[in-house]
Amino acid sequence: MDAEAIEALERIADRAWPAAERSSLGSWILNASTGWSGRLNACWPLGEPPLPLGEAVAAVEAWYAARGLPPVFKPAGPLPALEAELAARGYRARTPTLMMVADIPQVTRPGRVSVADTVGEAFERVFLGTQDNPEDAAERMGAFHRIARPRVFASIEVDGAPVAIGGSAVEGDWAGVFGMRTLAAYRRQGLAQDIVAALMKGARAAGASRAYLQVEAPNAPAIALYERFGFATAFAYTYWSRG
Structure with a gap:
């Protein structure tokens, strides 16, 4: 870029x-x-x-x-x-x-994924359950609630309890992917892949044709997941602070 x-x-x-x-x-x-x-x-x-x-x-x-x-x-x-x-x-x-970007692929929303345009209890439960710092979690939850529509929040339940989530915000042609979380006991079962597929389907329905996301460079498993949907690095950045 x-x-x-x-x-x-x-x-x-x-x-x-x-x-x-x-x-x-x-x-x-x-x-x-x-x-x-x-x-x-x-x-x-x-x-x-x-x-x-x-x-x-x-x-x-x-x-x-x-x-x-x-x-x-x-x-x-x-x-x-x-x-x-x-x-x-x-x-x-x-x-x-x-910062990774992709053309949104044509995908089918997996049947086990529920989607909504509000954060909802399922989303909050999983997000808070994967955060060690409650103040950090509260700050991020505030941002999720402030995301403007159109937006998509996806979740998966196992035995009636939410275990995986993700969110998307759409502006024009672009959809951002945020808040990908899976409870520790349910990782490596393809849940995150189904969440991304549901978000891509929802974003396309909201008018987006391209998607972006931010992922920390050392997070190889997440990067590999996103690459399966066609995401590639557009540019990199770092945070500059003292101490």
């Missing part, structure tokens, strides 16, 4: 996963929630800032300091000047992440 395409997709991805508080510095996006999820608590430096680079970074730092949060930057694609500025201020890159 070229820089223009990266910026356009990043703006869609930002709107799909809404932070509790959103602001901007020129074309840069400032997101804040309670300090857990990276995308919900980071500056997305898209395009040129309205200030000289050092002053723009300082303004972002002040914005997060006013909210009691550490400043975090999420540059997408190669931004060597910004990365050099951050490194000089003591920031370090962490959590290498891939």
Whole structure:
């Protein structure tokens, strides 16, 4: 992807996963929630800032300091000047992440998957059951509830209890995949594959023709799953923070 395409997709991805508080510095996006999820608590430096680079970074730092949060930057694609500025201020890159994209394939929704356009109890139970940190989980659940329609939430039950989930947010041609979770006792049984298939079917029905998702680079099993649906890496990014 070229820089223009990266910026356009990043703006869609930002709107799909809404932070509790959103602001901007020129074309840069400032997101804040309670300090857990990276995308919900980071500056997305898209395009040129309205200030000289050092002053723009300082303004972002002040914005997060006013909210009691550490400043975090999420540059997408190669931004060597910004990365050099951050490194000089003591920031370090962490959590290498891939943005993967695919043309949405023609798939059939597996019969064992239920879909809805609201989060629902089944989704919440599985998501909270796979999160070790309740504050982190609560922050992310807030974002799920803020996802704008059209959206798709998928779940699978075994013996009457929900065990696997995933969500999708649609904007125009694009559908984002979020919140893929399977309870530990039910992994490696093809449930996640069926959830993705259901999300792709739902997204296509909502008008999308392409899909994107973010996955941490070391997560080889998840990457292999997504590749089976045609996903490939469009670009990579890291989070820059101090400490």
